[in-house]
Amino acid sequence: MSFTDASLAALAAQLAGKSVSSRELTQHFLDRINALNPSINAFVTVDADKSLAEAAAADALIASGRAAPLTGVPIAHKDIFCTDGWLTTCGSKMLSNFVAPYDAHVIQRFKAAGMPSLGKTNMDEFAMGSSNETSYFGPVKNPWDTARVPGGSSGGAAACIAARMAPAATGTDTGGSIRQPAAFAGITGLKPTYGLVSRYGMIAFASSLDQAGPMAKSAEDCALLLNVMTGFDPNDSTSLERDKEDYARDLDQPLSGLRVGLPKEFFAEGLNNDVARAVEAAVSELKKLGATTVEVSLANAGLAIPVYYVLAPAEASSNLSRFDGVRYGYRAPEYTDLNDMYAKTRAQGFGAEVKRRILIGAYVLSHGYYDAYYLQAQKIRRLIADDFAEAFKVCDVILGPTAPGTAFKLGEKSDDPVEMYLNDLYTIPANLAGLPGMSLPCGFDSASLPIGLQLVGNYFSEAKMLNVAHQYQRATDWHIRRPEGLLP
Amino acid sequence: MKWETVIGLEVHTQLATRSKIFSGSSTAFGAAPNTQASAVDIALPGVLPVLNKGAVECAIKFGLAIGATLNRVNIFDRKNYFYPDLPKGYQISQLAQPIVEGGALKIVVDGEEKTVRLTRAHMEEDAGKSLHEDFHGMTGIDLNRAGTPLLEIVSEPDMRSSAEAVAYAKALHTLVTWIGICDGNMMEGSFRVDANVSVRPVGQAEFGTRREIKNLNSFKFLQQAIDYEVRWQIETLEDGGRIEQATVLFDPDSGETRMMRSKEDAHDYRYFPDPDLLPVKLDDAWIARVQDELPELPAAMQARFVEAYGVSAYDAAVLTGSRALADYFEAAAQACGQGKLAANWVMGELSAALNRADLGIEQSPVSAAQLGALINRIHDGTLSGKLAKQVFEGLWEGTGEVDAIIEARGLKQMSDSGELEKIIDEVLAANPKSVEEFRAGKDKAFNALVGQVMRATKGRANPAQVNDLLKAKLG
Numbered sequence: 001m002s003f004t005d006a007s008l009a010a011l012a013a014q015l016a017g018k019s020v021s022s023r024e025l026t027q028h029f030l031d032r033i034n035a036l037n038p039s040i041n042a043f044v045t046v047d048a049d050k051s052l053a054e055a056a057a058a059d060a061l062i063a064s065g066r067a068a069p070l071t072g073v074p075i076a077h078k079d080i081f082c083t084d085g086w087l088t089t090c091g092s093k094m095l096s097n098f099v100a101p102y103d104a105h106v107i108q109r110f111k112a113a114g115m116p117s118l119g120k121t122n123m124d125e126f127a128m129g130s131s132n133e134t135s136y137f138g139p140v141k142n143p144w145d146t147a148r149v150p151g152g153s154s155g156g157a158a159a160c161i162a163a164r165m166a167p168a169a170t171g172t173d174t175g176g177s178i179r180q181p182a183a184f185a186g187i188t189g190l191k192p193t194y195g196l197v198s199r200y201g202m203i204a205f206a207s208s209l210d211q212a213g214p215m216a217k218s219a220e221d222c223a224l225l226l227n228v229m230t231g232f233d234p235n236d237s238t239s240l241e242r243d244k245e246d247y248a249r250d251l252d253q254p255l256s257g258l259r260v261g262l263p264k265e266f267f268a269e270g271l272n273n274d275v276a277r278a279v280e281a282a283v284s285e286l287k288k289l290g291a292t293t294v295e296v297s298l299a300n301a302g303l304a305i306p307v308y309y310v311l312a313p314a315e316a317s318s319n320l321s322r323f324d325g326v327r328y329g330y331r332a333p334e335y336t337d338l339n340d341m342y343a344k345t346r347a348q349g350f351g352a353e354v355k356r357r358i359l360i361g362a363y364v365l366s367h368g369y370y371d372a373y374y375l376q377a378q379k380i381r382r383l384i385a386d387d388f389a390e391a392f393k394v395c396d397v398i399l400g401p402t403a404p405g406t407a408f409k410l411g412e413k414s415d416d417p418v419e420m421y422l423n424d425l426y427t428i429p430a431n432l433a434g435l436p437g438m439s440l441p442c443g444f445d446s447a448s449l450p451i452g453l454q455l456v457g458n459y460f461s462e463a464k465m466l467n468v469a470h471q472y473q474r475a476t477d478w479h480i481r482r483p484e485g486l487l488p
Numbered sequence: 489m490k491w492e493t494v495i496g497l498e499v500h501t502q503l504a505t506r507s508k509i510f511s512g513s514s515t516a517f518g519a520a521p522n523t524q525a526s527a528v529d530i531a532l533p534g535v536l537p538v539l540n541k542g543a544v545e546c547a548i549k550f551g552l553a554i555g556a557t558l559n560r561v562n563i564f565d566r567k568n569y570f571y572p573d574l575p576k577g578y579q580i581s582q583l584a585q586p587i588v589e590g591g592a593l594k595i596v597v598d599g600e601e602k603t604v605r606l607t608r609a610h611m612e613e614d615a616g617k618s619l620h621e622d623f624h625g626m627t628g629i630d631l632n633r634a635g636t637p638l639l640e641i642v643s644e645p646d647m648r649s650s651a652e653a654v655a656y657a658k659a660l661h662t663l664v665t666w667i668g669i670c671d672g673n674m675m676e677g678s679f680r681v682d683a684n685v686s687v688r689p690v691g692q693a694e695f696g697t698r699r700e701i702k703n704l705n706s707f708k709f710l711q712q713a714i715d716y717e718v719r720w721q722i723e724t725l726e727d728g729g730r731i732e733q734a735t736v737l738f739d740p741d742s743g744e745t746r747m748m749r750s751k752e753d754a755h756d757y758r759y760f761p762d763p764d765l766l767p768v769k770l771d772d773a774w775i776a777r778v779q780d781e782l783p784e785l786p787a788a789m790q791a792r793f794v795e796a797y798g799v800s801a802y803d804a805a806v807l808t809g810s811r812a813l814a815d816y817f818e819a820a821a822q823a824c825g826q827g828k829l830a831a832n833w834v835m836g837e838l839s840a841a842l843n844r845a846d847l848g849i850e851q852s853p854v855s856a857a858q859l860g861a862l863i864n865r866i867h868d869g870t871l872s873g874k875l876a877k878q879v880f881e882g883l884w885e886g887t888g889e890v891d892a893i894i895e896a897r898g899l900k901q902m903s904d905s906g907e908l909e910k911i912i913d914e915v916l917a918a919n920p921k922s923v924e925e926f927r928a929g930k931d932k933a934f935n936a937l938v939g940q941v942m943r944a945t946k947g948r949a950n951p952a953q954v955n956d957l958l959k960a961k962l963g
Contacts, residue, residue, distance in 0.1 A: 082534045095533065102527055104534055201534040208763035236536050237765050315763055318566050321577020322531040326629065342570055365568070365758035374760060 015072040022072030026055035042160040046119035054116035071114030076166035079120040082201040091123040091135040094349035104201020121156030127205040130423040143483040148407040151181030158185035176427025179439035183402035183452020189215040194434035195240035198233030204319040206312035219469035223248040250467040256290030261395030272405040278443030278451040296391035304428040310377035317361025385433040402439040402452030441478035490690040496645035501670040502678040503546040509637035510537030525631035531575035543637035546669035556591030573616035586610030595655040605644040650714035697731040713738035797827025823860020861890040
C-alpha cells in the first residue's frame with residue numbers, strides 16, 4: 001500500500017521496520033501539499049525545513065529505540081494551536097503576523113510523541129464559521145468538488161485529510177467544527193468529552209465549549225491520535241484529572257447488544273433526503289452487526305442554536321478583547337488617540353463574522369439584558385444536558401446525521417448567517433452538554449458528495465464510540481474512498 | 489441646617505502571596521518593568537489562568553478574622569473593559585458570589601467604641617501600570633503588577649466622620665497585617681482606599697447622593713479628602729445645587745477633590761462567570777486548617793493582656809496596635825514577669841526612642857529580652873528608674889548586655905548601708921552650714937544634703953534609703 005492511503009498503524013509499522021524514514025514520509029506529504037495546496041488552500045503555513053528537522057529528530061528517536069507508537073508519523077495542526085516559532089494566525093488578519101513564543105499543550109504532546117508537524121491548517125477566523133469562508137487567508141476548497149466548501153471551522157484540517165495531504169490532523173470543535181467538516185470532506189473526526197484535552201495554547205473562541213480532537217481517515221486512526229492528545233494539564237483549570245486510558249482497547253469488540261438511540265428530533269423536518277437515507281442505511285448496517293435501536297427524545301435540542309448563539313458569542317466577546325493592538329498582532333497604522341487605536345485596530349483586524357459575534361456577545365452580556373439572554377441560555381443549556389442524561393439511561397450511543405445536508409457551494413450561504421448557523425443544528429447539543437461526538441462517512445449524495453454519520457456518546461465513552469465506528473468501518477468502505485482527479 | 493456625613497470604604501489590599509493569583513510569576517515589588525510578566529500575565533493568545541490557593545487562604549483568614557460568612561462555593565467573574573494595562577481586556581474578579589460576606593470590625597474614636605459592618609470581601613487580580621512620564625508623548629506599560637492578588641474589602645456606609653473612617657482604615661490595616669495577608673505598605677500601593685462619601689440633613693433616613701474618592705494611599709490623605717469633600721458637598725447643597733453621582737480624585741497638593749468621571753461615563757462591565765475557572769469550593773477541613781494557622785487576634789489579645797499582665801484596657805489597645813508591637817511587649821513582659829512595668833517602658837522610653845530615630849518596633853536596637861532584663865534590675869532594686877534610663881541608653885547604643893553595662897558604668901544602686909553611712913558622714917562633715925540650717929528649721933537644706941549624697945555616690949544610692957539615713961543621723 002502506498003503511504004498516501006495508509007492507516008497510521010501501517011505507517012508506524014513501516015517506520016518501526018525501517019522500510020521508510022520519517023524524513024521520507026514527511027517529504028512525501030510535503031510534496032502532496034506542494035502540489036495540491038494551491039487549489040485546495042488547506043494550509044496557511046508550510047515550512048518544509050522545520051518539518052524535516054522534526055522528522056529527522058523522529059528518525060533519531062526510532063534509531064535509538066525510544067520511539068512511541070506514532071513516532072515519525074507526520075501530522076497537520078489547525079492554526080488555532082500556538083506553535084513555538086511558527087506563525088499562528090487563527091485565520092485572522094489580527095494575528096497574521098503573530099509568531100507564537102510557546103507550544104500549546106496539544107502541540108507539546110504530539111512533539112513529545114515524535115510526530116513531525118506538516119504545517120498549520122486553514123480555518124474560519126477564530127473558529128467562527130461553518131464553511132471556512134471567514135478565513136482571512138481565503139476559503140478552503142472541498143477536495144470532492146472545489147466549487148464547494150469543506151465545512152468549518154476545521155475546514156483546512158478536513159480538506160488536507162480528504163486530499164491525502166496529511167495522514168492525520170488536529171481540529172477543534174466548539175459547535176461542530178470537527179464533525180461538520182469531517183462530514184463534508186468524507187473523513188472521520190472526534191470531539192472528546194469537554195475537559196479531556198487541554199485547552200492551554202489553543203486560542204479561545206468559547207471557553208466552555210471549545211474542545212480539541214483528532215481528524216483522520218478512520219476511527220482506528222482517531223483512537224491512536226486521541227491516545228496522544230488526552231491527559232491532565234495543570235495549566236488548564238478545566239482539564240480533567242483521570243487515569244490514562246487506551247482508546248483503541250475496545251476497537252475489536254463485537255457490537256452485539258449495543259443499544260443505539262435515535263433521537264426523533266434529528267430525523268425531522270429540514271433533513272436532506274439523501275442524508276436521511278444514508279443514515280438509515282447505516283442504522284441497518286449496525287443492526288446487522290448486532291445492535292438494537294431505541295427511539296429517544298432530545299426535546300430541548302431544538303433550542304440548541306439560539307442558546308449557542310447567546311453563550312458562544314458572550315464568551316467570545318470577552319475572549320477576543322485581548323486583541324487590542326497593544327502587545328502583539330495587528331495594529332492599525334494610523335490613529336489619533338487610544339480609543340481610535342482600539343477602534344481602528346479591531347475594525348481593520350477582525351472580519352465581518354467575528355465582529356457580528358462580538359456585537360451579539362457584548363449585547364447579551366450588557367446591563368439589563370443579561371438575565372433575559374445569558375442567564376436564560378444557561379438554564380436551557382442545563383435542560384439540554386438533562387435530556388441527554390435521560391436518553392443515555394436507555395441507550396449506549398446516540399446516532400443521527402452530522403449535518404442536515406452535504407457540502408454547499410462557496411458563497412451559497414455567506415450572505416445569510418442564520419442559514420449558515422443551521423448547519424450546526426445536530427452538532428451543537430453535544431458541545432452544550434460537554435459530551436463526546438464524532439462524525440464518520442456513511443455514503444454519498446446524488447451529487448457524489450460525502451455524507452456524515454454522527455455518534456454522540458455519554459461522558460468518557462470515547463472508546464465505545466470508536467468501537468462502534470471501527471466495527472462499522474470494517475463492514476463498509478465509505479471511509480476508504482477519496483476524491484478522484486487530485487493526485488494518485 | 490445640620491448635616492450628617494455618611495462614609496463607606498472600599499479597600500484594595502494586596503495579598504502577601506509570593507506568586508500571582510493566576511500565574512506563577514513573582515509579586516515582588518520594584519523589579520525592572522515587565523520582568524515579572526509571564527505569558528499568562530501579558531495575555532498571549534491561548535493562555536489560561538490557574539488559581540493560586542494561597543490567595544484563597546488569605547481571603548479565608550480574613551473572613552474568619554472578622555467573623556464573616558465564608559461562601560462555600562464562590563465564583564470568579566470577568567469584568568470587561570479596555571485599557572492598555574489590562575492585558576486580557578477583562579479583570580478576573582468576583583461579583584455575585586464573593587468569598588467573604590458580612591463580618592464586622594470594632595473601632596474606637598474619642599474613647600467611644602463603635603462597630604463598622606462589612607458588606608463583603610472578594611478576590612481579584614490587579615492591573616498593570618501605565619507610565620506616562622519619560623516616553624515623550626507615548627505611554628509605557630509595565631505589567632509586573634498585572635495579576636497581583638487583591639482582596640477588595642467593602643464596608644457598609646456605617647461611618648459618620650473622617651475620624652471614624654480613618655479609625656476604621658487603621659483598624660483594617662492593623663488586622664490585615666496582623667494576620668499576615670498583606671504587608672500593609674501604603675507607599676507601594678499594598679493598601680489603597682476608596683471612600684464613598686455623601687451628606688444628608690440630620691434626621692433624614694435616606695442617604696444623600698454619594699461621590700467616590702479613588703485611590704487614597706495614606707490615612708492623612710483619607711482624612712483630608714473626606715473633610716474637603718464633605719465641605720464641598722454641604723456648600724453645594726446649601727447654595728441650592730445638586731450632588732451628581734461621580735468618581736473623583738484627591739489632589740494632595742491643592743487639598744481638593746476633582747471630577748474623574750460622572751455616572752453617565754460609567755462603564756457597563758458586562759460581568760459574567762469566567763468559564764476558564766471552576767467555582768472555588770471551600771470545605772470544612774480546609775477552613776479548619778486555615779483557622780489553625782490564624783494567630784490570636786487583636787481583640788482577644790487585648791483582653792488577655794488586661795487579664796494576664798494587669799495593664800489597663802487603654803494600654804492593651806495601644807500595645808496591640810501592631811502584631812510586632814504586641815509580640816515585643818509580650819516577650820519583654822514574660823522575660824521579667826512585670827507586665828505593668830514592661831507596658832510603661834514599651835509605650836514610654838522605647839516608643840519615644842524609636843520615634844526619635846524613625847524606626848519601627850521591628851528595627852528596635854533594644855531587644856525584648858534586653859528590656860526584660862533591664863526591668864528585672866529595676867524590680868530587684870539594683871537600678872533606680874533614673875539609672876535604668878542610663879542603662880537603656882547603653883543598650884540602645886549597643887554597648888553590651890544589661891549587667892555588663894551596669895558593671896562597666898558603675899551604675900549599681902548602693903545597697904550596703906555601711907558604705908552609704910560612711911559617705912553620709914563625710915557629706916555631713918563637709919557641709920556644716922547646711923546641717924545648721926536644717927536644724928534651724930530650713931527644709932530646703934535637707935534636700936541640698938540629699939543632693940550632695942547622691943552626687944557623692946554618682947546617683948547609685950537609693951534615694952529613699954538616703955532620706956531615711958539622713959533623717960536618723962540629723963535626729
